[in-house]
Amino acid sequence: GGDRAERPLFRLCRAALVRVVQWKAEVRRKAWKGFEGTELHAEFERFCTDEHDWLDDFALYMARKDRTGGTPWWEWDEHLVRRESAAMKKTEREMGDEIRFHKFVQFIFCRQWAAVRDGAHARGINIMGDVPIYVAHDSADVWANRDLFQIDERGNPIVVAGVPPDYFSATGQRWGNPIYRWDKLRETAYRWWITRIRVNLRLADVLRLDHFRGFAAYWEVPAQEPTAMHGRWMPGPGLEFFDALRKELGPLPLVAEDLGFITEEVNMLREKT
Numbered sequence: 661g662g663d664r665a666e667r668p669l670f671r672l673c674r675a676a677l678v679r680v681v682q683w684k685a686e687v688r689r690k691a692w693k694g695f696e697g698t699e700l701h702a703e704f705e706r707f708c709t710d711e712h713d714w715l716d717d718f719a720l721y722m723a724r725k726d727r728t729g730g731t732p733w734w735e736w737d738e739h740l741v742r743r744e745s746a747a748m749k750k751t752e753r754e755m756g757d758e759i760r761f762h763k764f765v766q767f768i769f770c771r772q773w774a775a776v777r778d779g780a781h782a783r784g785i786n787i788m789g790d791v792p793i794y795v796a797h798d799s800a801d802v803w804a805n806r807d808l809f810q811i812d813e814r815g816n817p818i819v820v821a822g823v824p825p826d827y828f829s830a831t832g833q834r835w836g837n838p839i840y841r842w843d844k845l846r847e848t849a850y851r852w853w854i855t856r857i858r859v860n861l862r863l864a865d866v867l868r869l870d871h872f873r874g875f876a877a878y879w880e881v882p883a884q885e886p887t888a889m890h891g892r893w894m895p896g897p898g899l900e901f902f903d904a905l906r907k908e909l910g911p912l913p914l915v916a917e918d919l920g921f922i923t924e925e926v927n928m929l930r931e932k933t
Contacts (some may be wrong), residue, residue, distance in 0.1 A: 682848050684834040688725060692765075704763075708767075713764060714855065718766070719766070720800075721799075721803055723761070723762055724736065724755070732797075752882075787864045789860055789868070790870055791867050792870040793869065793875070794821050794871070795837065797811075797817060797836065804872045807844055810838060811839055816883065819839050819881060820834065820836045820881050821874075821881070822879055823888060824921065825888070825889060832879070832888025832889055834885070839878065845897070849904055854904065854908045858909060861909070872921075872930065873921065873922060875898065876898060876929045877895055877923075879891045880893075881893070898929060905918055914924075
């Protein structure tokens with residue numbers, strides 16, 4: 661219920677979670693301080709080189725978030741918001757160690773996850789991952805690829821994602837994620853999405869596409885609307901998108917989520933893919 665935040669057990673669990681998060685953050689910092697010169701250092705450098713397509717922007721974004729106490733990227737210095745070259749280089753110089761720390765955290769996670777996946781495979785177990793169709797507004801993805809999303813000059817969404825009213829909600833669901841500029845993605849042969857799927861396929865054997873129906877048509881809500889009631893259906897990228905993925909990545913082990921307003925158009929897209 662609405663008063664759950666006042667329940668003693670909830671407060672206790674929340675306090676415990678905060679302490680665990682703080683403790684793990686301290687452990688990671690200690691590990692980073694002792695990392696230079698270890699036998700894993702050369703492997704770490706190779707990781708940074710191999711994963712630079714996504715890792716550089718992510719690590720800088722996380723370092724900046726830490727420095728500003730979690731301030732969203734569109735409230736940063738305007739030159740960094742626009743990713744001007746001088747501002748980017750200045751930030752990299754001033755926050756070099758912090759940026760490398762966040763690369764280190766990703767490196768350790770990827771090593772540990774690879775061990776988990778290898779252990780699963782040795783036991784005949786495959787791993788299913790989940791790829792949501794949308795990403796968060798306050799994310800490295802949007803900050804580093806503003807031209808691929810429907811946001812204005814100041815970084816605010818023009819339209820946001822959601823679903824129309826249905827039996828779950830009389831006012832629909834206003835998720836608030838910025839919506840892709842599928843025309844711009846098409847111009848790049850869907851390169852950003854191809855990279856996203858390629859990386860996820862290194863983490864899992866099968867990928868579930870969350871909100872698959874959005875690839876056929878998606879519900880677009882004006883950003884100023886408080887609910888999802890006054891949105892409209894817009895065409896998604898359709899079969900062309902999946903053909904581009906297959907051309908680059910080969911046969912795709914995908915599972916389609918079938919929640920939402922499923923039409924014959926959605927079923928046909930699922931069958932063709």
